[in-house]
Amino acid sequence: MSVIEMNRPRVQNSASTSSRAKAQAAAKASAKLKKKPAAKSARKTAKKAWRTAATSDHHELYELSVQTPKEEVEFIDKVFKSITNRLPATFREDFCGTHILSSAWVIRRATNHAYGVDLDPSVLAWGAARRKQQLSPGAHKRLHTVQGNVLSHKGDLVDVVAAFNFSYYIFKKRAELLRYFKFARTRLKKDGVFFLDCYGGYESFSEQNEERNLDGFTYIWDTAKYNPISGEVLNHIHFKFPDGTQIRKAFTYDWRLWTIAELQELLDDAGFKRSTVYWEGTDHATGGGNGIFRKATQGEACAGWIAYIAAEK
Numbered sequence: 001m002s003v004i005e006m007n008r009p010r011v012q013n014s015a016s017t018s019s020r021a022k023a024q025a026a027a028k029a030s031a032k033l034k035k036k037p038a039a040k041s042a043r044k045t046a047k048k049a050w051r052t053a054a055t056s057d058h059h060e061l062y063e064l065s066v067q068t069p070k071e072e073v074e075f076i077d078k079v080f081k082s083i084t085n086r087l088p089a090t091f092r093e094d095f096c097g098t099h100i101l102s103s104a105w106v107i108r109r110a111t112n113h114a115y116g117v118d119l120d121p122s123v124l125a126w127g128a129a130r131r132k133q134q135l136s137p138g139a140h141k142r143l144h145t146v147q148g149n150v151l152s153h154k155g156d157l158v159d160v161v162a163a164f165n166f167s168y169y170i171f172k173k174r175a176e177l178l179r180y181f182k183f184a185r186t187r188l189k190k191d192g193v194f195f196l197d198c199y200g201g202y203e204s205f206s207e208q209n210e211e212r213n214l215d216g217f218t219y220i221w222d223t224a225k226y227n228p229i230s231g232e233v234l235n236h237i238h239f240k241f242p243d244g245t246q247i248r249k250a251f252t253y254d255w256r257l258w259t260i261a262e263l264q265e266l267l268d269d270a271g272f273k274r275s276t277v278y279w280e281g282t283d284h285a286t287g288g289g290n291g292i293f294r295k296a297t298q299g300e301a302c303a304g305w306i307a308y309i310a311a312e313k
């Protein structure tokens with residue numbers, strides 16, 4: 001199977017600031033314009049209920065802005081099955097943050113277990129409170145998190161390790177990223193698969209802001225600094241609200257913007273048998289991404305893109 005379908009608005013990388021993201025945002029905006037204007041009293045109530053910087057929680061805004069956990073879990077399932085001819089059950093989410101992906105994993109099947117690993121106790125605690133509210137007691141029991149380092153926390157061997165939202169870009173040197181890839185490989189069962197996402201495109205090298213209007217707030221991906229010599233990139237996420245208030249630098253990422261070619265070479269060096277890139281197709285009506293990720297060896301030199309890599313142990 002080579003076609004994987006999902007609909008992701010997408011992330012920080014929505015940095016994918018891209019023409020695709022822009023086109024999607026424009027399409028959404030025009031769809032909104034066609035709606036009947038709300039009655040005056042309804043507008044007043046809506047305005048009162050609008051988010052402001054003071055009433056907002058940055059983790060919640062982040063999840064609403066950049067995450068599509070259900071679609072990503074479905075994608076992982078399909079790719080894993082296409083490679084191994086079986087469904088995965090155990091999932092390790094490295095850099096899990098609020099562990100929304102792990103949460104979607106345990107919801108998907110009653111036999112699924114997820115293990116989230118993150119260094120930051122505060123984000124784990126926020127996620128734990130949220131997941132407890134959202135999950136059934138049975139699913140909640142199958143979701144495990146640990147405060148630990150993805151470079152050293154062992155845990156159980158799993159079918160799938162995922163490092164999403166480009167978190168591994170934190171490793172800026174080849175040797176550091178190689179060490180991480182090698183360690184991730186050791187955490188997989190014999191036929192396990194390591195999933196990564198990545199982003200790029202010529203706009204990701206430009207120091208600029210990209211805005212996306214969401215429900216009651218605006219998400220801003222700010223490429224504050226890019227160093228073409230080291231490949232280092234400094235990104236911030238800001239949020240803006242209808243009353244003019246803002247949360248500036250809600251999140252900051254000091255990363256290296258790795259290319260897919262570098263990543264695949266490093267995955268090879270780390271001992272993975274094979275790595276496959278899944279590239280998003282184009283929606284010809286909007287010029288944006290169509291949410292369908294296919295196996296590819298040739299991409300397009302577009303303004304912004306997001307891709308997935310599946311690396312087989």
Ligand SMILES: C[S@@+](CC[C@H](N)C(=O)[O-])C[C@H]1O[C@@H](n2cnc3c(N)ncnc32)[C@H](O)[C@@H]1O
Pocket residue numbers: 067094095096097098099117118119120123148149150151164165166167170
């Ligand atoms: C960009 S956030 C991603 C969160 C989540 N994966 C997502 O998709 O939204 C990066 C997370 O990685 C964590 N982190 C950074 N270095 C780490 C390390 N060496 N081991 C474990 N977690 C780490 C941070 O605490 C942060 O929560």
